[in-house]
Amino acid sequence: MTTTHAPAHTPAAPADVRRRLRRMRVAAVGRVDPSSVYCVLLAIVMAVVLFGRPLGVVVWPADAAGLSVPVLVGAGLVLLAFLGVLRRLGPVVVSRADATWLLPAPVPRRTLLTPALLLTALSATVVGGLVGLAVAGRAAERPVTSAVVVAAVAGGATIGLLLALLAVHAQTRPRSGRAVDLIAGIAAAALVAVAVHERLTGGYAPPGDVLPPASVILVAAGVALPLVLAAVVSVWWRLDSWPTHRIAETSAATGSYADAVFAIEPSFISAQSSRRYWRNRTGIRTSRLLRDRRVPPLVAQDLLQVRRKPGRLLWLVGTATAPAVVADGPVWLLIGIVLVGALAAASVTGEATHSDASNPAALRLLGLTFRQVYAQRLVVPAGIAALWGAIALGAAQATDALSGPWWALGLAAGPAAAVAALYRAKISANSLGHIFIDTPAGAFPSGLLLWLVNGVDVVAVLGLPMVIALVTERAPEHLSWSSVLVQAMLSVAGCLVLLLRRKTARIVGV
Numbered sequence: 315m316t317t318t319h320a321p322a323h324t325p326a327a328p329a330d331v332r333r334r335l336r337r338m339r340v341a342a343v344g345r346v347d348p349s350s351v352y353c354v355l356l357a358i359v360m361a362v363v364l365f366g367r368p369l370g371v372v373v374w375p376a377d378a379a380g381l382s383v384p385v386l387v388g389a390g391l392v393l394l395a396f397l398g399v400l401r402r403l404g405p406v407v408v409s410r411a412d413a414t415w416l417l418p419a420p421v422p423r424r425t426l427l428t429p430a431l432l433l434t435a436l437s438a439t440v441v442g443g444l445v446g447l448a449v450a451g452r453a454a455e456r457p458v459t460s461a462v463v464v465a466a467v468a469g470g471a472t473i474g475l476l477l478a479l480l481a482v483h484a485q486t487r488p489r490s491g492r493a494v495d496l497i498a499g500i501a502a503a504a505l506v507a508v509a510v511h512e513r514l515t516g517g518y519a520p521p522g523d524v525l526p527p528a529s530v531i532l533v534a535a536g537v538a539l540p541l542v543l544a545a546v547v548s549v550w551w552r553l554d555s556w557p558t559h560r561i562a563e564t565s566a567a568t569g570s571y572a573d574a575v576f577a578i579e580p581s582f583i584s585a586q587s588s589r590r591y592w593r594n595r596t597g598i599r600t601s602r603l604l605r606d607r608r609v610p611p612l613v614a615q616d617l618l619q620v621r622r623k624p625g626r627l628l629w630l631v632g633t634a635t636a637p638a639v640v641a642d643g644p645v646w647l648l649i650g651i652v653l654v655g656a657l658a659a660a661s662v663t664g665e666a667t668h669s670d671a672s673n674p675a676a677l678r679l680l681g682l683t684f685r686q687v688y689a690q691r692l693v694v695p696a697g698i699a700a701l702w703g704a705i706a707l708g709a710a711q712a713t714d715a716l717s718g719p720w721w722a723l724g725l726a727a728g729p730a731a732a733v734a735a736l737y738r739a740k741i742s743a744n745s746l747g748h749i750f751i752d753t754p755a756g757a758f759p760s761g762l763l764l765w766l767v768n769g770v771d772v773v774a775v776l777g778l779p780m781v782i783a784l785v786t787e788r789a790p791e792h793l794s795w796s797s798v799l800v801q802a803m804l805s806v807a808g809c810l811v812l813l814l815r816r817k818t819a820r821i822v823g824v
Contacts, residue, residue: 374451377456381452383508385449385453386449390501391506392441393441393442393445396438400478401484401494402567402571403567405430405481405482406561407430407564407568408561409569412426413561413565417558417561423553423554424550424554427556431549442470443467446469446470446473465532465535466528466531468532469534471535479549480494485560486560499625499628507632507635513713610693612690616695620662620663626662631705633655633659633702634659635705637651637707637709638712641716642713645785648710649785651706653770653781654770656699656706656724656731656773656777657738657770659703660731660734662695663695663698667691667736671739681821683820683821685818697728699727700724703723703724704722707723708724717790718787718794719793720793723783726780727776727780730772730777730801730808731777733772733773733808734769737769738768738769777804779800782797783797
């Protein structure tokens with residue numbers, strides 16, 4: 315009797331894998347339609363025609379004003395924002411279908427992940443090169459030599475690739491990823507603080523030798539760029555050893571973001587971020603706030619949310635300094651930043667309110683009326699929004715662009731922002747309606763448009779005294795305490811209208 319052996323499983327060749335993927339995609343979506351290619355090219359041409367000139371002026375103005383702190387701060391914030399986008403998107407991911415069927419299969423993982431790695435490297439090179447070109451366009455003296463342009467593009471591309479490598483490194487190492495996010499947040503806060511300090515001190519022109527000469531940058535980029543490209547090749551060579559669950563997790567998150575864009579439902583993004591946050595939380599213990607009967611349960615829940623995500627408070631402190639930076643700018647920009655910033659500050663605890671609206675079972679078990687729920691949900695947002703408004707308008711007052719008790723006006727506008735945030739958190743884009751608006755680019759659902767202005771209209775109405783004061787009582791005019799009193803009365807009226815309606819007296823779910 316002869317012994318038979320099972321055939322050995324050998325990984326498929328990369329060419330066979332690519333051929334199989336191509337056939338699957340063709341069977342699912344069909345081959346490329348020439349009309350689709352024409353529409354894409356036409357859209358690109360129209361975008362270049364419409365936005366090419368304004369973007370060109372931003373990147374390369376006609377007259378160079380010299381190197382300044384806002385230019386360096388803006389470049390740093392753009393690069394940090396790009397790093398944040400890469401951290402949220404993976405960046406080395408595959409589609410959810412490939413993550414389900416091909417990632418666990420015996421196929422070369424390098425074949426699946428190479429397109430994402432190449433796209434990440436290409437986008438980092440383009441973003442970094444444009445940032446370097448924009449800095450050179452603002453700082454270089456006219457006429458600009460070709461060496462300066464090449465050095466700026468090469469230096470920016472090198473920095474962009476380094477940030478991409480940092481994001482790729484943090485993708486498979488959660489502990490390193492948290493450290494990267496923390497350092498990036500601290501760096502962004504430091505840049506904003508530098509910009510505010512420069513604004514409060516009346517302007518500061520950095521010395522001309524802050525940036526090295528073009529020849530030095532060119533030599534450094536010529537040495538560093540090959541090393542960075544070698545590091546990218548090293549990452550590509552080690553793709554086969556990447557853990558499967560890390561790739562699947564990031565692919566699922568990226569797929570949820572794609573669903574939010576396709577369905578035009580921004581609440582998907584917040585829900586995904588919430589699930590991703592709590593999935594990584596371990597060792598959570600019951601807080602004394604929940605056992606203290608003197609603190610209402612929903613107020614305790616909001617306080618726990620604020621305590622468990624202290625990074626949000628740091629970001630709010632950073633954004634509170636934005637009005638000081640634009641205090642001397644257009645009044646509409648200052649008003650928009652103040653209103654939207656106050657609404658964002660009051661929306662820190664909006665996740666719990668959104669959960670109450672989508673699943674009121676827990677509130678029904680507590681036996682609370684809508685009036686009790688709204689009253690408890692207003693406490694923490696009103697306090698955070700009031701502190702944000704006091705810091706924001708107080709910082710703008712420190713620039714001498716405003717005169718008077720503006721910090722008190724920010725405090726008085728806090729409850730108004732809390733009411734608007736409560737209205738905004740109760741509903742999502744899909745619940746606002748599915749009426750489509752015909753546009754030359756196609757039909758557009760009205761739900762997103764209504765969701766974007768949802769809450770903003772409420773804070774604009776309840777904060778009308780603050781808006782009028784920003785328009786009519788800027789320095790050298792002195793803000794009177796009567797405006798603060800009117801704003802406080804209108805904020806209290808908004809809270810009473812929300813709480814004293816007849817239907818708020820019934821128990822949730824009954």
